Structures are given as structure tokens and as C-alpha cells.
Amino acid sequence: MMIRSTKEFWAGLIYISFGSTAILVGRDYQMGTAFRMGPAYFPTILGGLLVVIGAISVIRSFIAVGAPIGRFAIQGLLLVSAAIFLFAFLVRGLGVALALPILVIISAYASTRFRWGPTLIMAVGLTVFCVLVFLEGLGIPLPVLGPWLGG
Amino acid sequence: MDLIGNLWLGLQTSASLANLFYCFVGVFLGTAIGVLPGLGPTATIAMLLPVTFVLPPVSALIMLAGIYYGSQYGGSTTSILVNLPGEAASVVTTLDGYQMARKGRAGAALAASAIGSFFAGTVATLLIAAFGPPMANMALKFGPAEYFSLMVMGLAASIVLAQGSLLHAIGMVVLGLLLGLIGTDVTSGTQRYTFGIFELADGIGFVTVAMGMFGLGEIIRNLENEEDRSVVISKITSLWPTKEDWRRMMPSILRGTAIGSVLGILPGSGSILGSFAAYSIEKKVSKNGSQFGKGMIEGVAAPESANNAGAQTSFIPMLTLGIPSNPVSALMVGAMIIHGIQPGPSVISEQPALFWGIVVSMWIGNLMLIILNLPLIGMWVRMIMIPYQFLYPGILVFCAIGVFSLKNAEFDIYLMGLFGVLGYIFAKLGCEAAPMLLAFILGPLMEEYLRRAMLLSRGNPWVFLQRPISATLLVIAVLALCSVLIPSFSKTREEAFVEGAG
Numbered sequence: 062m063m064i065r066s067t068k069e070f071w072a073g074l075i076y077i078s079f080g081s082t083a084i085l086v087g088r089d090y091q092m093g094t095a096f097r098m099g100p101a102y103f104p105t106i107l108g109g110l111l112v113v114i115g116a117i118s119v120i121r122s123f124i125a126v127g128a129p130i131g132r133f134a135i136q137g138l139l140l141v142s143a144a145i146f147l148f149a150f151l152v153r154g155l156g157v158a159l160a161l162p163i164l165v166i167i168s169a170y171a172s173t174r175f176r177w178g179p180t181l182i183m184a185v186g187l188t189v190f191c192v193l194v195f196l197e198g199l200g201i202p203l204p205v206l207g208p209w210l211g212g
Numbered sequence: 213m214d215l216i217g218n219l220w221l222g223l224q225t226s227a228s229l230a231n232l233f234y235c236f237v238g239v240f241l242g243t244a245i246g247v248l249p250g251l252g253p254t255a256t257i258a259m260l261l262p263v264t265f266v267l268p269p270v271s272a273l274i275m276l277a278g279i280y281y282g283s284q285y286g287g288s289t290t291s292i293l294v295n296l297p298g299e300a301a302s303v304v305t306t307l308d309g310y311q312m313a314r315k316g317r318a319g320a321a322l323a324a325s326a327i328g329s330f331f332a333g334t335v336a337t338l339l340i341a342a343f344g345p346p347m348a349n350m351a352l353k354f355g356p357a358e359y360f361s362l363m364v365m366g367l368a369a370s371i372v373l374a375q376g377s378l379l380h381a382i383g384m385v386v387l388g389l390l391l392g393l394i395g396t397d398v399t400s401g402t403q404r405y406t407f408g409i410f411e412l413a414d415g416i417g418f419v420t421v422a423m424g425m426f427g428l429g430e431i432i433r434n435l436e437n438e439e440d441r442s443v444v445i446s447k448i449t450s451l452w453p454t455k456e457d458w459r460r461m462m463p464s465i466l467r468g469t470a471i472g473s474v475l476g477i478l479p480g481s482g483s484i485l486g487s488f489a490a491y492s493i494e495k496k497v498s499k500n501g502s503q504f505g506k507g508m509i510e511g512v513a514a515p516e517s518a519n520n521a522g523a524q525t526s527f528i529p530m531l532t533l534g535i536p537s538n539p540v541s542a543l544m545v546g547a548m549i550i551h552g553i554q555p556g557p558s559v560i561s562e563q564p565a566l567f568w569g570i571v572v573s574m575w576i577g578n579l580m581l582i583i584l585n586l587p588l589i590g591m592w593v594r595m596i597m598i599p600y601q602f603l604y605p606g607i608l609v610f611c612a613i614g615v616f617s618l619k620n621a622e623f624d625i626y627l628m629g630l631f632g633v634l635g636y637i638f639a640k641l642g643c644e645a646a647p648m649l650l651a652f653i654l655g656p657l658m659e660e661y662l663r664r665a666m667l668l669s670r671g672n673p674w675v676f677l678q679r680p681i682s683a684t685l686l687v688i689a690v691l692a693l694c695s696v697l698i699p700s701f702s703k704t705r706e707e708a709f710v711e712g713a714g
Contacts, residue, residue: 062391074640076383083405090402095566100397100404103659107390107492114383121379130640137435138636141428141608142629148612149625164612165605171435172601183602187609203618 066127076115083108140171156207161188222568234383238275242282253283254539255427262617269551274573281523288325301519304491308511319451328517332469333578336524348532351557356664366479368689370647380643388648392655411623424631432636461513468517479537490518542653573712594638
């Protein structure tokens with residue numbers, strides 16, 4: 062057997078994993094009856110439906126020929142998500158004044174047209190703007206300089 | 213007459229200095245994001261939602277609505293001038309709009325688009341005013357069974373209108389419903405699918421999902437191939453269409469408005485489908501259909517009228533029934549709830565100033581847009597030239613700070629990152645995010661109404677077919693889904709999208 066449509070195959074697997082998780086984890090909750098539905102009733106139905114849809118998709122992947130998935134933007138995917146996760150991790154400790162430029166520089170690096178000059182200007186500009194508008198103006202409770210820096 | 217009295221009330225509300233200002237901010241931002249690449253109305257509204265918490269509810273909703281219909285205007289500008297659609301709904305405009313620009317008629321194309329959009333916006337505003345109250349009155353009689361069936365119909369329509377495979381659209385809807393159930397179950401108090409994570413007890417915020425899938429996911433996708441936007445822009449000479457142009461575009465504007473208004477009410481991507489449908493109909497009724505794609509003014513006027521009409525009538529289900537029909541109106545429902553307004557049919561009678569204020573502001577917004585877009589076109593042209601690499605880090609910053617400010621929790625930033633990755637993977641697999649997002653917000657509501665309906669019927673599932681309105685809605689849902697299976701219809705559906713993508 063050969064997978065003829067990788068798109069169908071992987072989408073199907075994702076559906077099956079979400080659907081079966083919903084059913085398995087749902088077993089810890091009360092099922093109830095159709096008259097008085099418990100917290101497990103609706104998610105279990107949906108989970109079952111999703112597993113069926115996933116199974117059809119996987120079966121179809123062996124039959125119908127589909128377009129290939131195409132090139133993944135690995136660099137973009139990794140750098141952009143890493144920049145966001147790192148920002149979440151650093152922002153309270155380091156403060157906006159450092160965490161925000163880090164976010165800007167790492168994410169900007171994902172572009173093939175990355176250049177240090179404009180990126181640094183952008184990092185400083187955005188940080189000043191955010192501190193003035195969001196922290197001072199709208200009062201979002203984030204430190205400019207965090208406790209890791211003695212702020 | 214009642215209608216005039218109501219519109220007068222709306223005018224008084226929306227013409228206050230503050231509300232005029234927020235309406236202007238909304239349509240201005242809307243045009244900007246329509247012009248800028250890779251930033252859509254869903255992500256923008258999600259980012260700005262926290263900012264609107266400090267505003268009075270009317271002003272907040274007027275501004276958010278303005279962003280949405282304003283983006284339809286801006287999207288057409290880039291379609292015509294640089295052959296790149298700023299928004300999905302203006303994809304077809306590139307076909308004839310860009311050809312007109314290449315022939316030195318960019319001014320006429322921009323004018324046709326703006327005049328068509330303004331006319332469509334005016335008609336759609338009147339339609340909301342006329343049909344809103346009767347629809348809300350009807351909805352006041354709805355019981356849980358009717359609401360459940362209404363949502364089933366809405367999701368069915370969003371499946372039919374989704375691009376790509378029907379199976380995946382259904383899969384994404386079911387997945388969205390499931391993700392929506394994460395958090396504390398209202399009826400039993402059980403914490404579902406929280407995996408012991410304290411922050412998940414309140415469920416996943418809709419804004420977090422929207423920003424992740426539409427903001428982040430879109431950025432990663434744009435980084436795949438960074439296109440050059442430095443296309444030579446033809447000089448815009450005369451903006452005013454000739455007599456011949458007027459004669460040719462008026463019927464197209466009328467047809468486009470009619471098609472767009474009807475399709476816009478449908479849940480899902482109604483305004484996108486409207487522009488495709490309007491374009492193909494123009495092609496069919498025109499005596500020289502073969503000339504389309506070579507710079508016909510009809511091919512610009514009709515789809516532009518349709519997408520603007522659709523963008524506005526898509527607010528009808530949200531304003532009258534309290535049920536969002538697309539991600540943008542779902543965000544507005546969220547804004548209403550945060551301001552303590554329970555969305556639903558009673559909004560019109562209990563908050564008349566809010567409802568009529570929004571309706572009239574849409575017309576005022578359209579008037580502002582025509583002024584913003586025709587004489588000030590030069591400013592937008594310069595904005596088109598901003599390279600993407602200077603844009604997306606800023607978008608990321610606003611997303612990260614915006615999502616944090618919702619609950620002042622870093623956890624939401626992580627979650628947004630996760631949904632960004634998920635959104636990108638789904639996009640690569642050809643699974644569309646819009647139906648999932650709609651299902652996500654409807655998930656808990658649907659479960660609630662299903663439970664109530666079954667409780668009232670003592671566990672008899674036939675209740676959904678015994679009540680006439682509910683049965684009708686379900687039949688429509690089934691017919692809509694079956695229509696995709698009819699070969700000729702599914703062919704047209706595919707063609708419409710292919711034509712747009714090409």
C-alpha cells in the first residue's frame with residue numbers, strides 16, 4: 062500500500078488523534094443519558110465523529126491522488142514560534158524593555174531579507190511605542206525592567 | 213414611521229463627535245490593513261479588542277465594524293494597482309482591475325470599485341434596518357431546539373462555503389466544536405480536558421485562537437515565499453469615470469449588490485463567495501463575455517459591490533440573533549459580552565441606541581471610505597510599498613501584548629504560539645481555519661441548547677423535527693450539504709474558487 066495523498070493522510074491522523082483523545086479523556090467524566098446529558102456526552106459524540114472523519118481521510122489517502130504538501134517554511138516556523146515562546150518566558154522576568162527587542166530581532170531574522178540596521182531601529186521604535194501606549198497608557202501590568210534585572 | 217424614527221435615533225448616536233471619531237479610526241485602520249499584505253480583519257480586530265474595553269460599547273462596536281468593511285475597500289486598491297489582493301474577497305477584482313490599470317485606466321477602476329462599494333453599502337445598511345427588527349421578533353419565539361438547529365444550519369453553510377475538500381471542512385468544524393468545550397462545564401461544574409492546567413479552567417479564549425491561527429499562522433505562511441511588491445504602479449490620471457463607464461457599470465453594481473447582500477447573510481465566508489458569484493454572473497450576462505479578464509469595468513464594479521454588500525449583511529445574524537456568522541462577528545459578540553450586553557434578539561428592543569447606532573454608523577463609515585479612498589489614494593499607494601519584512605515583527609509584537617492583556621497571563625501567549633503552529637500545519641494540509649473558528653465559538657452554545665432541548669423533550673431526539681422552524685432549518689442544512697454532492701454544483705463551487713486562485 063502506498064500513500065498517494067500525504068495531505069489526506071496527515072490530516073486524517075490529526076483528526077483521529079484529537080478525536081480519540083476526546084473519547085479517552087472523556088471516560089473520566091459522567092456520561093449521563095440523552096435526557097440528562099453529562100459532561101462527557103457531547104464531546105464523546107464529537108470525538109467519535111472526528112475519528113470516523115479521520116479514518117475516511119486516511120483511507121482516501123491510499124486511493125485518491127492528491128497534491129503534495131509542498132515545502133515547509135521550517136526557518137519561519139521555528140523562528141517565529143520560538144520568538145513568541147521566548148517572549149512569553151522572558152517578559153515578566155526581564156521586562157518589556159529587553160524581551161520585546163528579542164522578540165523583534167529573532168522573528169525578523171526569519172526573513173530572507175533580514176538586515177541588522179533597520180531591524181534594530183524597528184526594535185527600539187516598537188519597544189518605545191509599546192511601553193508608552195500599552196504600559197503607561199493602557200496600564201497593562203508588565204514591568205519595563207523586570208526583577209531579574211533588579212527592576 | 214417607525215423606521216425613520218429608529219434611523220433618526222441611530223443618527224443621533226452615531227453622529228456624536230466621539231462616535232464619528234471611532235468610526236473614522238475603524239474605517240481608516242480597515243483600509244490600511246486591507247492595503248497592507250498579510251494582515252486580515254480577523255487578526256486586527258482580535259489585536260484591538262483589548263483596547264476597546266476602555267470605550268463605551270457603542271463606540272467599540274462601531275469601530276470594530278468599521279475595520280471589517282473598511283478592509284474590503286482597501287483590499288480592492290491593491291488588487292487593482294499591484295495585482296495582489298489585500299483581502300480574500302477582492303481576489304477576483306485583480307482579474308479585470310489590474311488589466312484596466314495596465315491600460316492606464318487605474319483611476320476609472322478605483323472609482324468603479326469605490327462607487328460600487330458605496331452604493332452597495334447604502335443598500336445593505338437599509339436592508340439591515342428593514343429586516344433586522346422582524347428577524348429579531350421571530351427569533352424571540354425561538355426555543356432551545358430552534359437555536360440548536362439554527363447553529364447546525366450555520367455550520368453546514370460554513371462547510372459548503374469553505375474552500376477545498378468537503379470532508380476536511382466537516383473535520384475542522386467538529387474539531388472546532390471539541391476545542392470549544394475545553395474548560396469548566398457550565399451545567400455540572402466538571403473541568404473538561406484541562407489536563408490539570410489551571411489556566412484552562414476558563415476555557416481557551418476565542419481571541420487567542422483567532423490571533424494564533426489568523427495572525428501567526430498567516431505570518432509563517434507568508435515567509436514561505438516573500439514576494440516582491442515593487443510592481444510598477446501606473447500613474448493615476450483621471451478618477452472620474454466617463455459617461456460610457458457609468459452606463460456599463462450601473463447594471464453591474466445593481467446585480468453585484470443584490471447577489472452580495474443575499475450571500476453575505478450566509479454564515480462562513482459569504483462575502484468572498486459573493487464576489488466570485490457576482491463576477492461569474494457578469495461574465496455570463498455580458499454580450500462580450502470573452503473580453504473579461506482583459507480590463508472590463510463590469511468585472512471590477514460587480515464583485516466590489518458584492519463583497520461590500522456581503523460584508524455588511526453578514527452582521528444581520530449577529531445583530532438580530534446574537535449568533536456570529538464569521539470570525540469577525542464572533543469577535544464582536546465577544547466584545548458585547550465583555551461590555552455586559554447579552555447578544556441576542558432582545559438587543560434591538562433593550563438597547564435601541566446601540567443597534568441603530570451601529571446600523572447608521574455603517575452608512576456614515578461608507579461615506580468616509582469613499583472620501584478616504586478616492587482623493588487620498590496616493591497615501592495608500594505609498595503604504596502598499598512597505599516591505600513585508602518591516603511589517604510582520606510589529607504584528608507579532610501587537611499580537612503578543614494584546615493576547616497577554618486579555619487575562620494578564622503569559623499562558624495565553626504560549627497558547628497563541630501553539631495555535632499559530634497548528635494553523636500553519638492545517639493550512640499546509642489544505643484544511644481551512646475559518647469554519648473551525650466559527651465552530652469553536654459555537655461549541656459551548658450548541659451543547660447548552662442541545663442539553664436544554666433534550667431536557668424539555670424528556671430525551672426524545674425527534675423534538676428537532678417535530679417543531680416546524682427547527683425542522684425547516686435542519687432540512688436546509690441537509691440540502692446545503694447534499695448540494696455539494698451534486699456533480700454540477702460541486703463543479704461550479706470548485707471553479708469559482710479556482711478562478712479566484714488563478
